[in-house]
Amino acid sequence: MSVIFNYGMPGLIALLPSALRTRLVALAVPLRYRDKQHIQSRGDRTQGLSIIQSGAVCFGKVDSEGRFMTAAVFEAGQCYGEFTLFAGLPRTHDGYAEGDTVISYVSKARFDQLLDEEPSLGRIYNSLLTIRMHYLLEWLDDLRRYPLKYRLGKTLLMMQAEAGTGRIDITQGALGEIMGVSRVAVAKVLADYRRRGFVRVVYGGLEIADEAALRDWLGTFAAVESIAPLVPLFPALGQG
Amino acid sequence: MSVIFNYGMPGLIALLPSALRTRLVALAVPLRYRDKQHIQSRGDRTQGLSIIQSGAVCFGKVDSEGRFMTAAVFEAGQCYGEFTLFAGLPRTHDGYAEGDTVISYVSKARFDQLLDEEPSLGRIYNSLLTIRMHYLLEWLDDLRRYPLKYRLGKTLLMMQAEAGTGRIDITQGALGEIMGVSRVAVAKVLADYRRRGFVRVVYGGLEIADEAALRDWLGTFAAVESIAPLVPLFPALGQG
DNA sequence: CCCAAACTGTAAACCGGTTTACATTCTTAT
DNA sequence: ATAAGAATGTAAACCGGTTTACAGTTTGGG
Numbered sequence: 037m038s039v040i041f042n043y044g045m046p047g048l049i050a051l052l053p054s055a056l057r058t059r060l061v062a063l064a065v066p067l068r069y070r071d072k073q074h075i076q077s078r079g080d081r082t083q084g085l086s087i088i089q090s091g092a093v094c095f096g097k098v099d100s101e102g103r104f105m106t107a108a109v110f111e112a113g114q115c116y117g118e119f120t121l122f123a124g125l126p127r128t129h130d131g132y133a134e135g136d137t138v139i140s141y142v143s144k145a146r147f148d149q150l151l152d153e154e155p156s157l158g159r160i161y162n163s164l165l166t167i168r169m170h171y172l173l174e175w176l177d178d179l180r181r182y183p184l185k186y187r188l189g190k191t192l193l194m195m196q197a198e199a200g201t202g203r204i205d206i207t208q209g210a211l212g213e214i215m216g217v218s219r220v221a222v223a224k225v226l227a228d229y230r231r232r233g234f235v236r237v238v239y240g241g242l243e244i245a246d247e248a249a250l251r252d253w254l255g256t257f258a259a260v261e262s263i264a265p266l267v268p269l270f271p272a273l274g275q276g
Numbered sequence: 277m278s279v280i281f282n283y284g285m286p287g288l289i290a291l292l293p294s295a296l297r298t299r300l301v302a303l304a305v306p307l308r309y310r311d312k313q314h315i316q317s318r319g320d321r322t323q324g325l326s327i328i329q330s331g332a333v334c335f336g337k338v339d340s341e342g343r344f345m346t347a348a349v350f351e352a353g354q355c356y357g358e359f360t361l362f363a364g365l366p367r368t369h370d371g372y373a374e375g376d377t378v379i380s381y382v383s384k385a386r387f388d389q390l391l392d393e394e395p396s397l398g399r400i401y402n403s404l405l406t407i408r409m410h411y412l413l414e415w416l417d418d419l420r421r422y423p424l425k426y427r428l429g430k431t432l433l434m435m436q437a438e439a440g441t442g443r444i445d446i447t448q449g450a451l452g453e454i455m456g457v458s459r460v461a462v463a464k465v466l467a468d469y470r471r472r473g474f475v476r477v478v479y480g481g482l483e484i485a486d487e488a489a490l491r492d493w494l495g496t497f498a499a500v501e502s503i504a505p506l507v508p509l510f511p512a513l514g515q516g
Numbered sequence: 517c518c519c520a521a522a523c524t525g526t527a528a529a530c531c532g533g534t535t536t537a538c539a540t541t542c543t544t545a546t
Numbered sequence: 547a548t549a550a551g552a553a554t555g556t557a558a559a560c561c562g563g564t565t566t567a568c569a570g571t572t573t574g575g576g
Contacts, residue, residue, distance in 0.1 A: 097417065099421055100497075100498060105417075105420065105421065107413060107416075107417060108413075118402075118406050118409075119406060119409075119410055121402075121406075122399075122402045122403045122405075122406040123403055123406045123407055123410065125410065128410065128413070128414075151399075155395050155398065158395065158398040158399060158402060159362075159391075159398060161402050162358075162361075162362045162398060162401050162402060162405065163362045163363055165362075165402065165405035165406065165409060166358050166359055166361075166362040166363045166405060167363055168409065169358075169359075169405065169408065169409060169412070170359055170363065170365065170368065172409070172412060172413075172416075173347060173348075173368070173412075174368075176347075176412075176416065177337065177345075177347060180345065180456060181339055181345065183531095183532065183533090184532080184533075185532095207552085207553060207554090208553075208554070209552095209553075209554095216420060217533070217534085218533080218534060218535075219553090219554090220533090220534075220535080220536095220555095220556085221532085221533060221534080223554070223555065223556080224532095224533095224555095224556090226554095226555095227555075227556085237554080238542095239541075239542050239543075239552090239553065239554075240542085240543090240552090240553070257340075258340060259340075423561095423562065423563090424562080424563075425562095447522085447523065447524090448523075448524070449522095449523075449524095457563070457564085458563080458564060458565075459523095459524090460525095460526085460563090460564075460565080460566095461562085461563060461564080463524065463525060463526080464525095464526085464562095464563095466524095466525095467525075467526085477524080479522090479523065479524075479571075479572050479573075480522090480523070480572085480573085
């Protein structure tokens with residue numbers, strides 16, 4: 037049930053015109069993290085913008101029983117830290133690297149200065165935040181309305197579109213974490229998909245065996261409009 | 277399960293310095309709607325900013341069975357239409373007036389011009405969108421983690437804080453719609469609260485009988501930090 | 517004043533997820 | 547080659563919600 041901020045959703049990198057991107061990155065310090073390395077804690081007071089150059093960052097919180105619950109995964113091209121930049125909040129989530137990860141970090145002071153010099157940066161941020169809000173609301177709506185056997189199929193189609201290849205390398209446990217459900221629930225749905233001939237499950241991943249059939253079947257739950265990458269939904273954001 | 281964009285969350289009106297507020301409202305056309313009157317449809321192409329002066333607007337979508345599902349309720353002081361302003365999207369939700377409602381409507385052309393003349397407006401919008409995102413994520417987190425008997429209590433406390441008085445005038449059906457659950461589920465929780473002495477249920481509403489006890493009991497589920505109005509959470513946004 | 521409409525209370529059957537448990541299969545390191 | 551670890555498959559008991567149903571209560575309009 038965590039939001040994956042990717043799958044065709046444009047990130048800051050994609051939205052910035054290249055000149056501005058160059059200036060912004062020039063202000064940044066590169067930070068390197070190894071897989072699973074801790075990046076930030078809920079409550080931290082560091083203020084600044086982080087841009088993910090490679091790898092991914094997993095955000096979440098520890099619940100009262102001490103278990104980590106994923107809220108969102110941000111992949112390369114996405115940025116985070118707006119809460120500290122625009123609302124003066126402390127970090128609201130714990131974050132760790134998902135795979136070896138490189139981050140460009142821009143301090144709040146430097147970011148604010150660039151924001152003064154380049155009003156277009158503010159505009160772009162308005163767009164970015166709006167897009168995220170839209171994406172979040174769509175995803176939330178799916179969550180309310182549709183059962184796992186719809187949401188998982190939709191997610192798999194998006195993953196495949198993102199990956200390009202037919203093979204999706206992810207364990208059922210990780211899938212469960214992303215969808216916010218247990219491994220068992222994922223396995224049940226995949227068993228059903230397997231019987232229907234939609235997927236082939238292999239050790240440590242799966243393949244979409246019949247994409248068209250899966251897409252059709254998902255269509256019986258809901259219009260599958262938004263399974264396509266999201267970019268075409270944002271006509272205002274042609275190039276970046 | 278719909279988001280109520282209020283309960284101490286600052287809206288555009290609260291964030292704008294008064295001079296800018298005056299300028300913005302001067303650009304607006306007032307629109308009046310009666311209770312339950314239709315305001316917009318998903319897919320509409322009108323672009324502009326709407327500021328709720330009084331009343332409230334309920335947003336949602338019709339699902340495949342034709343039932344309306346509420347996604348969010350915006351109250352006086354809040355604005356909407358950012359998706360059309362910043363991302364060029366058509367309206368993503370149906371909207372209708374909840375109570376007699378007056379809206380200040382600013383066309384995209386006029387808004388864009390003001391945005392050019394007043395860079396601070398863009399900054400304020402960055403803050404506003406950030407706050408909303410934060411609020412949404414918090415709320416989503418509650419939704420994942422905690423059962424209705426926690427969420428409903430928290431919502432009632434917020435409603436009471438907002439209303440000021442002890443009496444909360446809302447039917448159980450409407451409560452269910454807000455919480456995104458059935459009326460029966462609400463009634464079950466309220467029956468339990470009644471037995472525990474937290475609330476008194478009356479026709480068409482309820483009263484918090486023992487706020488301290490309710491708050492304590494909710495504290496056994498989770499730290500109740502965010503039940504207080506949200507404004508103090510945003511130190512960067514002192515005055516507006 | 518009374519009836520219709522709106523609202524509340526509660527029960528029963530159901531459903532989609534959870535947790536726990538355990539057997540099985542696949543991979544990798546030694 | 548094999549043992550250990552990781553991942554999958556599946557079943558059972560459980561739980562928090564849903565839907566449906568119906569009876570009882572309150573309110574407001576004619």
